Amino acid sequence: MDKIEPNDEHATSGSIVAENVAALRALFPEAFGEGGIKFDVLKQLLGGPLDDGEERYGLSWHGKKRARQIALTPSLGTLxxxxxxxxxxxxxxxxxxxxxxxxxxxxxxxxxxxxxxxxxxxxxxxxxxxxxxxxxxxxxxxxxxxxxxxxxxxxxxxxxxxxxxxxxxxxxxxxxxxxxxxxxxxxxxxxxxxxxxxxxxxxxxxxxxxxxxxxxxxxxxxxxxxxxxxxxxxxxxxxxxxxxxxxxxxxxxxxxxxxLPLTDEARDRYRNPDKDPRGDWLSVPAIAQGGHGTKSQFYQLLTPDGRLLDPPPGCCWRYNQERMTREIADNRIWFGASGGGVPRIKKFLDETRQGIxxxxxxxxxxxxxxxxxxxxxxxxxxxxxxxxxxxxxxxxxxxxxxxxxxxxxxxxxxxxxxxxxxxxxxxxxxxxxxxxxxxxxxxxxxxxxxxxxxxxxxxxxxxxxxxxxxxxxxxxxxxxxxxxxxxxxxxxxxxxxxxxxxxxxxSNLKPWDPRPDDLPNAVTDWIENIRPGRTEQDLLYELLLKLGLDLCVPVEVRTIAGKAVYNIGAGTLIVCLDKSITRADAEPLGLGLVQWAKQLAPAGGTQFVFRDSAFADDVAKTNLDAILRQNLPDDALAAVRSL
Ligand SMILES: C[S@@+](CC[C@H](N)C(=O)[O-])C[C@H]1O[C@@H](n2cnc3c(N)ncnc32)[C@H](O)[C@@H]1O
Missing domain, CATH: 3.40.50.150 (Vaccinia Virus protein VP39)
Structure with missing residues (x-):
């Protein structure tokens, strides 16, 4: 049974630095060696010499490094x-x-x-x-x-x-x-x-x-x-x-x-002056800013009444010539009521995403x-x-x-x-x-x-x-x-x-306090590694955070072998935080847990968590662990941990 220690990954909000390093390692494995990150190789992989920072453009202020470090330091708190x-x-x-x-x-x-x-x-x-x-x-x-x-x-x-x-x-x-x-x-x-x-x-x-x-x-x-x-x-x-x-x-x-939802006012701007069977529409200019256009958007447009139009200065047409011809043929370009105006694109109410x-x-x-x-x-x-x-x-x-x-x-x-x-x-x-x-x-x-x-x-x-x-x-x-x-x-x-x-x-988990001048008491305190005054509920929600579960995930409670057992996330996590698990408890508790886990059968298996100090001795702990492992198939058992 793995124990979740206060300083390990499961007992903190996670090491951001470690995650960053892992992401970098996955991308640039050659930039990692025995001594850690090879920064010169990394620089090279990122495209040659990077600027050295001194005169770099950007925001700098006193304390920025420390502020960055603060963001990277995991929290040792809980909710x-x-x-x-x-x-x-x-x-x-x-x-x-x-x-x-x-x-x-x-x-x-x-x-x-x-x-x-x-x-x-x-x-x-x-x-x-x-x-x-x-x-x-x-x-x-x-x-x-x-x-x-x-x-x-x-x-x-x-x-x-x-x-x-x-x-x-x-x-x-x-x-x-x-x-x-x-x-x-x-x-x-x-x-x-x-x-x-x-x-x-x-x-x-x-x-x-x-x-x-x-x-x-x-x-x-x-x-x-x-x-x-x-x-x-x-x-x-x-x-x-x-x-x-x-x-x-x-x-x-x-x-x-x-x-944004269409307001009544916006809806009223749609009309149908040409009785288009597709319904009401409004029009927008068929031009775009020249600087944003491609070469194919600069051409002379042939209007239905035979005129050749250049886009206005600094502009190009919204569509290339091929598409524009198609849109004109489909009566989607409006040249004004007289047909002799500048082209505009018809936007049909029924075809818009109905919004602004x-x-x-x-x-x-x-x-x-x-x-x-x-x-x-x-x-x-x-x-x-x-x-x-x-x-x-x-x-x-x-x-x-x-x-x-x-x-x-x-x-x-x-x-x-x-x-x-x-x-x-x-x-x-x-x-x-x-x-x-x-x-x-x-x-x-x-x-x-x-x-x-x-x-x-x-x-x-x-x-x-x-x-x-x-x-x-x-x-x-x-x-x-x-x-x-x-x-x-x-x-x-x-x-x-x-x-x-x-x-x-x-955190509900006490940090290890060495107190060299009072070692016997320090060790005894540490055995009950949960802070005094903290409830099962406190521990349960700390666990959710540590394991990355939603704080509103449904929690179901049952009594098994006289102990409260929590099923979290439809069997993803089954937790018993009772303060005492003896040798005699191990079998009824273990078999009850197995039965519940089998019933729930979550995809990815169940993770079990117990209070470490609850076990009367190593035999109780080992027996419970063995019962879970022997009675659940490998794919139904994600992990067995204590806290
Ligand atoms: C400008 S008010 C927000 C008003 C809010 N938008 C509203 O509509 O009522 C900023 C709030 O942030 C809170 N605040 C400041 N520092 C904080 C911190 N470190 N953590 C959490 N809240 C903080 C302040 O107490 C204050 O209530």
Whole structure:
């Protein structure tokens, strides 16, 4: 029986460096030798001398190396389930995670890498008043518990990143860079990330995203009209924010992105002046920019009334001559009512994908403004104005329209969740189109200070709820109430308005603490290698993360030989975390497990996991292991492990 040790691959969020090296080795085996990577060979394989960095174009800042290293360091934390704070724990596929998002993203990597369709983030804009999370390289989870006041004695007081700090942009970049790097891993092949930002950090954000996602995967900068009433205070009234969009692969995104639903107004633009039997159509010019055309698009076009037309200066025809002739013969080119005009291509309503190509201008009247968002949130929270700048659900729904499908289990992730707008928008969208999209929202339990006038309404609201004074409490409460409201307003909607709550904490597995001056006790402590106070549920969900399973995978419990046994993912994983397995237990337990595994018969076999300290002695452990191996065929047994 293999034991999962705290430092091995199964006990951490996975070694990103090791995975990178393995990918490189698969591509360039000749660049690896006894001493590891042969960097000079690798350079050569990548196309000769690369530039040496000194004068390279790109973004550089103090701490960049460290920030990169922080992204590569595995998390030693875990996510502890909190069914009591959740809604519809048993059935929901949505997740709210309380914690620092970098640690959380690292922990989600194994389960969700390549699976997230849409990431939306609205990070602190770094206005000088924002709290910008200071990462700690050596002790990510300990740092988190201290910053949020869960350990230590500073009461969770957090300070903002001020312009006078001397490291204003640097601090922000150091915070953003590792998060974006890990987030990229979660995006699916056809996924995209949208990031809200304003003028303060647009330059650095664009530069850092170009580096992380690749310049060629930059899709567009969206301009979102965030206010409709002019601002009075500045030389210009700033009425927009940016939303930068990057794709995991711009090419795939271009092929798969969806059109926006056709509005009545857009529908009205289709007419049928020539009574075409194919129905209503609208027309677009039959020309394209000359610079983008091929040679075959430059020719003299013969019109049905016998004219020879050159494309206008700087342009070419949209189709080559052969295709154009075909389209004219099929009455798909419109030369105006008189037939003597310039050619235009007819686009039939019945043949379009029935949608509109999204524009880069998102107007408040279409997607909502900041003011609308404030009202959306405060209406749900008994009129309390607890967020300064939440985003409207319409803004998120526009992104979902472009990137997600109703009938899929597309995952939408927001790891700066704030008031939980992204989760609310997913539920609203699903209710509108009977969809099954899922969301994951991550929010820091950022302490709210009742002495701070800006934070007082939010702190008071938490007091009223009898909850700790943190932003994460507001996120959860908004989502609870939004789910109820959506259900009440859409009586026929049977979809998911629940969510599972998880909280970031130190791993359930104790690290080995050598204590040379107290070796006997150190060894005894280590034998029970599970941290005190941790439940079977805690261990179970840590296991899911370590083994890369979905946190909402169905879990079934049975009692076998008097012990609780969990079947996860229809037999993929069978877990018994009982604290005691004696020699006498081994046979009834082993045979019961065999029977259940045979019934479930998952493709790829079953993996069994036990609590290592549960075994009364080596004989109990060996017997149980042998019973499983002897009674299950090889292809039905994926592994037997202890924890
Ligand atoms: C601008 S707000 C997001 C607002 C959100 N879009 C909405 O509509 O309500 C940014 C949020 O990120 C949270 N945050 C900042 N640093 C974080 C971190 N390291 N991990 C998780 N959340 C963080 C802040 O507490 C804040 O609530």
């Amino acid at each position: 502890r389930p909190c069914p009591d704070e959740s809604v519809d724990w048993e059935t929901t596929n949505n997740i709210v995670i309380e914690g620092d998002n970098l640690e959380v993203l690292k922990l989600l990597r194994k389960s969700y890498a390549g699976k997230v369709k849409l990431i939306y983030i609205d990070p602190p804009y770094n206005t000088g008043k924002d709290f910008v999370y200071p990462d700690d390289f050596a002790d990510g989870v300990g740092n988190y518990l201290r910053i949020t006041g869960q350990v230590g004695d500073d009461g969770g007081k957090i300070t903002s990143n001020t312009e006078s700090s001397g490291r204003f942009h640097t601090n922000w970049l150091n915070m953003m860079y590792p998060r974006l790097k890990v987030a990229k891993e979660l995006l699916s092949e056809d996924g995209a990330i949208f990031i809200s930002i304003d003028d303060t950090e647009i330059r650095d954000l664009k530069a850092v995203c170009d580096e992380v996602f690749g310049e060629s995967n930059f899709v567009v900068p969206v301009i979102w009209q965030k206010r409709v009433t002019p601002e009075n205070r500045r030389a210009f009234s700033v009425e927009h924010d940016y939303v930068l969009c990057y794709a995991r692969s711009a090419e795939v995104f271009g092929e798969t992105r969806r059109l 190509t999204p524009s880069t201008l998102w107007f408040a009247e279409e997607v909502g403004a900041n003011e609308d968002a404030k009202k959306e949130v405060s209406r749900l929270l008994d009129g309390a104005v607890v967020f300064d700048n939440p985003k409207p659900t319409g803004l998120l729904r526009r992104m979902q329209d472009i990137t997600t499908e109703a009938g899929t289990k597309d995952i939408i992730l927001d790891f700066f969740a704030g008031s939980g707008t992204a989760g609310h928008a997913v539920m609203a969208q699903n209710a509108a189109d009977n969809g099954t999209r899922r969301y994951i929202c991550v929010q820091l339990p950022e302490p709210l200070d009742p002495e701070n006038k800006d934070q007082k309404p939010a702190a008071d609201f938490c007091d009223k709820l009898g909850k700790p004074r943190t932003i994460a409490e507001l996120t959860k409460e908004r989502l609870r109430r939004a789910g109820k409201k959506i259900k009440a307003e859409n009586k026929l909607f049977r979809g998911d308005t629940g969510f599972r709550v998880f909280k970031l904490d130190s």
